[in-house]
Amino acid sequence: MRSTTAWTNTRGTTDLELLPLERRDLRDDDIAVQIDYCGVCHSDLHAIPAIPGLVPGHEFVGTVTEAGPAATRHAVGDRVAIGTVVDSCGACRNCLKGEEIYCLDNWTPTYGGLDRVDGAVMQGGYSREYVLNARFAHPLPHGLAPESAAPLMCAGITVWAPLRKANVGPGSRVAVAGLGGLGHLAVKFAVALGAEVTVISTTADKEQAALALGAKDFILTTASQDAEGAAPLEAKDFASIGKENAENNNRFDLIVDTIPFPHNLDAEILMLDLDGELSLVGLAATTPVNNLLLLIGRKSLSSSAAGGLPATAEMLAFAAKHGISPDVEVVPSSQVKTALDRLEANDVRFRFVLDLSDLD
Ligand SMILES: [Zn+2]
Ligand SMILES: [Zn+2]
Missing domain, CATH: 3.40.50.720 (NAD(P)-binding Rossmann-like Domain)
Structure with missing residues (x-):
């Protein structure tokens, strides 16, 4: 297993605790991503009281640090963007239509569910590293700043x-x-x-x-x-x-x-x-x-729930072409409680983004 650290729900409140976290060893088609920026989504607020031990976060941008032998889509050092779904069967009729988030055979959520291959609990992007199937990491288009691109992914x-x-x-x-x-x-x-x-x-x-x-x-x-x-x-x-x-x-x-x-x-x-x-x-x-x-x-x-891989790629390309990015307030990840509490109080214009570099 690989070791990283993550902001973890140990108290059932927004007062998350920084704890060690293990990520799986790379499968052939996996990449490891150093998470640079992760958006703070309202779904995270819903999930925290509901899921003990949770690491939230399902809209993030990071840098590829390692790639499995079959994960040739991305090179080490590439910037990638990851959203709310990180694996699917790839063979059902919805996957074949590019609607992976509606996979009929057990898709894998970025957090809040189980990995479809080994049944491990999925933990999200309030963390310094993530491991996923390379198919579900989008190249970050030129022209999109990584910190403001993260919230595009949810x-x-x-x-x-x-x-x-x-x-x-x-x-x-x-x-x-x-x-x-x-x-x-x-x-x-x-x-x-x-x-x-x-x-x-x-x-x-x-x-x-x-x-x-x-x-x-x-x-x-x-x-x-x-x-x-x-x-x-x-x-x-x-x-x-x-x-x-x-x-x-x-x-x-x-x-x-x-x-x-x-x-x-x-x-x-x-x-x-x-x-x-x-x-x-x-x-x-x-x-x-x-x-x-x-x-x-x-x-x-x-x-509808987010979107499949083709729609997400189309959205990223459109955002890059038209210079569209969210209005964000970037804070060190150590301020995650403040960010969650202010989000709950509707006190953000318009999205908090955690800078995870303080976890090094
Ligand atoms: Zn979300
Ligand atoms: Zn499927």
Whole structure:
């Protein structure tokens, strides 16, 4: 086994402990990566209390330090970017379509699950070294700074996927609900794709940031964070659904909702135009939906989890070409608790990135 160190959940809180960690010896098609920068994702906050012994972190950029004999894709010294999935069967119909994250035969998450080959517990990127199948490490394109590229590998691909699935381009009317790590990248990507973008937020002081990111409009919503909080629609409301009865109804072709907790969706569904789509990509968990609202206007509710290897490569190339990178606050990894606590308090514009060089 290989030895490294990692910020580890030993207390069930954000007060992670720096402990030794063993990584597997390289398989023939593995590479070892020195992790340089790792983004702090909202999923990490969800996972820490749920998984004792966890090392979080599933969006990182590092440098190849060693390669197995069959891992010829990368050379030692290459910069690589790694996201939320690090192995899959490669043979099922979803893998053959390049949708490895939807592998039908036991894909391997970067953390929070088991390695599909040997069943070992996967530990994430709040660590100085990672070992993975070389197929799942993307070459970092020229023009992307490593520290700001790290969050593209979860936050970036998570919002890129619904934009591409909906064929967003010039003339598309896109709204982004929630302006955090995911949301601010959704705005940047949608603007670069040519869409007219609106931000929906419960935080009034995010309007200026939304417009600075390229949004054309800002909707301050009072939408309840309590999914059960809004009054349920009744039959008598049916006739009014779909009428132009509020200034923001029937405005959008796509809403990318990045809000990472349960919330009421009624107002957002009403904002969709005919055949509009509401894509929930934050971890909103159990959120009630009134299908009357979807029915009038033939609207769709969808979701997705990051993306496969081809989509991720496409996203990285697009980001490099258009100069898109997340707005990040880089901190030494020793400040991981502060970063997690401030993320939980919604006090970051827009993504924390840990610099792991302090683990040497
Ligand atoms: Zn994530
Ligand atoms: Zn598969």
